[in-house]
Amino acid sequence: MAEAVIELRGIVTRFGKRVIHDRLDLAVHRGEVLALVGGSGCGKTTLLREMIGLQRPAAGVVRVFGQDPDRLRGAERAALRRRWGVLFQHGALFSALPVADNIAFPLRETRLFAAAEVARLVARKLAQVGLPPDTGDLLPAALSGGMIKRVALARALALEPELLLLDEPTAGLDPLASEQFVSLIQALRAALGLTVVLVTHDLDTIRDLCDRVAVLADRGVAALGTLAQITAVRHPFIQEYFLGTRGARRVAG
Amino acid sequence: MAAIGAATARREPQLRPLAAGAGWQLAGDWTLAQLAPRLRELRRKLAATSAAGSWELDGLTALDSAGALLLLEAWGGTLPAALRAPERQRLLLEEFAASAPPPKLRRARPSPAGLVAALGDRVLTASGQLGAALALLGQLLLELVAVAAVPQRFPARELSATLYKAGLLALPITGLVGLLIGVVLSYLSALQLKLFGAETFIVDLVGLATARELGPLLAAILVAGRSGSAMTAELGVMRLTEELDALRVMGVSPFRRLILPKVLALGLLMPLVAFWTSLCGIVGGMLVADLELGLTFGQFLSGLPGAIPLGTYWLSLWKSLAFGLVVGVVACFYGLRVQPNTASLGAETTRSVVASITMVIAMDALFAVAFRDVGWYG
Ligand SMILES: Nc1ncnc2c1ncn2[C@@H]1O[C@H](COP(=O)(O)OP(=O)(O)O)[C@@H](O)[C@H]1O
Numbered sequence: 100m101a102e103a104v105i106e107l108r109g110i111v112t113r114f115g116k117r118v119i120h121d122r123l124d125l126a127v128h129r130g131e132v133l134a135l136v137g138g139s140g141c142g143k144t145t146l147l148r149e150m151i152g153l154q155r156p157a158a159g160v161v162r163v164f165g166q167d168p169d170r171l172r173g174a175e176r177a178a179l180r181r182r183w184g185v186l187f188q189h190g191a192l193f194s195a196l197p198v199a200d201n202i203a204f205p206l207r208e209t210r211l212f213a214a215a216e217v218a219r220l221v222a223r224k225l226a227q228v229g230l231p232p233d234t235g236d237l238l239p240a241a242l243s244g245g246m247i248k249r250v251a252l253a254r255a256l257a258l259e260p261e262l263l264l265l266d267e268p269t270a271g272l273d274p275l276a277s278e279q280f281v282s283l284i285q286a287l288r289a290a291l292g293l294t295v296v297l298v299t300h301d302l303d304t305i306r307d308l309c310d311r312v313a314v315l316a317d318r319g320v321a322a323l324g325t326l327a328q329i330t331a332v333r334h335p336f337i338q339e340y341f342l343g344t345r346g347a348r349r350v351a352g
Numbered sequence: 353m354a355a356i357g358a359a360t361a362r363r364e365p366q367l368r369p370l371a372a373g374a375g376w377q378l379a380g381d382w383t384l385a386q387l388a389p390r391l392r393e394l395r396r397k398l399a400a401t402s403a404a405g406s407w408e409l410d411g412l413t414a415l416d417s418a419g420a421l422l423l424l425e426a427w428g429g430t431l432p433a434a435l436r437a438p439e440r441q442r443l444l445l446e447e448f449a450a451s452a453p454p455p456k457l458r459r460a461r462p463s464p465a466g467l468v469a470a471l472g473d474r475v476l477t478a479s480g481q482l483g484a485a486l487a488l489l490g491q492l493l494l495e496l497v498a499v500a501a502v503p504q505r506f507p508a509r510e511l512s513a514t515l516y517k518a519g520l521l522a523l524p525i526t527g528l529v530g531l532l533i534g535v536v537l538s539y540l541s542a543l544q545l546k547l548f549g550a551e552t553f554i555v556d557l558v559g560l561a562t563a564r565e566l567g568p569l570l571a572a573i574l575v576a577g578r579s580g581s582a583m584t585a586e587l588g589v590m591r592l593t594e595e596l597d598a599l600r601v602m603g604v605s606p607f608r609r610l611i612l613p614k615v616l617a618l619g620l621l622m623p624l625v626a627f628w629t630s631l632c633g634i635v636g637g638m639l640v641a642d643l644e645l646g647l648t649f650g651q652f653l654s655g656l657p658g659a660i661p662l663g664t665y666w667l668s669l670w671k672s673l674a675f676g677l678v679v680g681v682v683a684c685f686y687g688l689r690v691q692p693n694t695a696s697l698g699a700e701t702t703r704s705v706v707a708s709i710t711m712v713i714a715m716d717a718l719f720a721v722a723f724r725d726v727g728w729y730g
């Protein structure tokens with residue numbers, strides 16, 4: 100069995116009286132691309148936030164690279180955080196900084212690179228996510244939805260993370276852009292052995308990119324496995340989601 | 353943990369001269385995570401190499417942009433002629449070498465022409481702002497006329513909400529500040545008045561100063577700091593999140609729905625808050641007069657009507673009304689100027705508070721000169 104990059108055991112999440120996750124277990128293996136799917140509001144974003152220590156579950160154990168991100172302090176915590184890159188659902192770009200500075204921000208924070216080197220790396224990241232170099236001068240408010248996702252991805256990639264967490268990265272992208280995004284992740288993964296967890300509703304992305312799928316339903320992981328294994332599971336949500344008329348076409352295709 | 357440590361050691365990035373001939377051999381992970389702790393040493397080693405030699409990269413276990421950048425810098429931007437590398441790494445290096453040079457970061461350099469241009473820019477911006485402020489005023493007047501024609505369209509709920517938030521909730525702080533200023537003023541003058549045996553004049557001094565100047569001024573400054581800034585930030589965030597556009601699309605004018613009721617509410621509540629502040633100031637003065645000069649509350653209060661003529665109250669009332677309207681208009685003006693980013697939100701909120709307080713004090717000076725003959729006895 101492959102080494103687990105992320106391990107969640109017995110996760111319980113509550114907002115007030117509402118229970119979102121009830122004793123949820125999930126392991127993400129090194130080098131795999133895992134899709135988190137589930138209905139809107141079933142707690143996918145919340146689960147991602149718990150993985151990276153932005154939110155503490157009411158109960159349960161979180162391990163990322165064998166460590167609990169919530170328990171670490173100071174330099175250890177910073178070192179752990181540099182090993183992952185996060186693409187937030189709405190981009191979370193720094194609205195006061197131009198695109199280039201947004202991407203340069205984490206690079207500058209390391210204090211390892213001279214200004215010219217940072218500029219070079221930023222240009223490289225922009226090219227990697229398929230944006231023209233002059234995008235660097237724009238403020239986030241001047242970007243389209245798809246561009247925001249790409250810039251956010253470029254920023255998430257800035258520190259060459261081993262683990263990439265993507266919250267609905269292809270939502271709002273046109274089909275061509277989604278496809279480019281999928282090939283980009285594939286290329287990165289081939290070059291760097293990235294581990295990727297992505298939340299997505301896009302069946303094409305799941306089919307082309309993901310090794311395994313975790314279906315969140317009924318406050319836990321209702322099914323976990325390859326797309327073929329998942330679609331064989333008898334669960335009303337899964338049947339509806341993957342094998343409704345639209346879904347069936349895509350899974351088969 | 354131990355396993356991870358061992359793996360890290362094995363993949364440490366290495367640069368070794370070749371045994372035979374001029375050349376270098378790379379091994380390990382040339383990735384940011386592995387490079388970072390040894391960056392200085394590797395840079396030094398790389399600086400001593402030359403692209404003319406042969407390079408063997410077969411031992412590379414991983415290469416990312418940071419590693420590629422370091423290597424290309426050592427090679428002077430192009431791949432060495434004698435390079436042996438795994439296909440994938442070679443591709444990355446080639447891509448990186450061919451990638452467009454980074455866009456120049458534009459930094460404005462100060463020059464004499466630039467200074468003149470900057471000055472001109474300032475003047476133009478200032479006059480543009482004045483124009484925009486006039487446009488906002490005009491727009492508000494038009495809305496007022498439109499609302500006067502159809503009074504049931506007036507957003508009364510917004511008005512009463514502002515009255516409550518900016519008026520009622522401001523009473524404790526304005527009261528406290530008024531009281532303290534009254535105490536200070538009275539205490540200072542008591543010391544002087546005692547020297548001349550003119551103790552009873554404390555009533556005239558404290559009464560007039562608070563009712564005519566300090567009450568309206570303190571109230572306006574506090575409300576500007578408390579509620580003016582909040583209004584600017586509220587409108588600014590609504591611009592940021594496109595809520596103003598959403599209003600417009602629904603056919604609701606943000607001027608009528610948001611700005612007009614806020615401005616009117618500030619105009620209405622400011623005289624009341626000013627009166628309350630003056631009252632508290634007089635109470636503070638009265639306390640000190642009792643303690644320091646032995647003037648009883650009864651003596652103080654019976655002296656007040658003789659000290660403050662009715663005209664002073666009217667003057668304070670109109671003055672406060674003007675202050676309230678100005679604070680409201682300035683707050684909304686800067687709120688509408690917020691650009692969709694956080695830095696601008698902070699900057700405009702600061703400007704709003706500074707501008708409204710400055711304008712209030714300037715107007716107070718104008719009132720003092722223009723109405724110097726109003727509200728005195730004799
Ligand atoms: N800060 C919060 N306070 C209260 N409820 C929240 C909070 N964040 C999320 N929730 C609730 O938790 C549930 C899961 O949210 P989320 O993880 O964002 O869903 P999704 O799967 O669509 O990403 C939703 O019902 C949401 O209303």
Ligand SMILES: [Mg+2]
Pocket residue numbers: 143144145188266
């Ligand atoms: Mg979500």
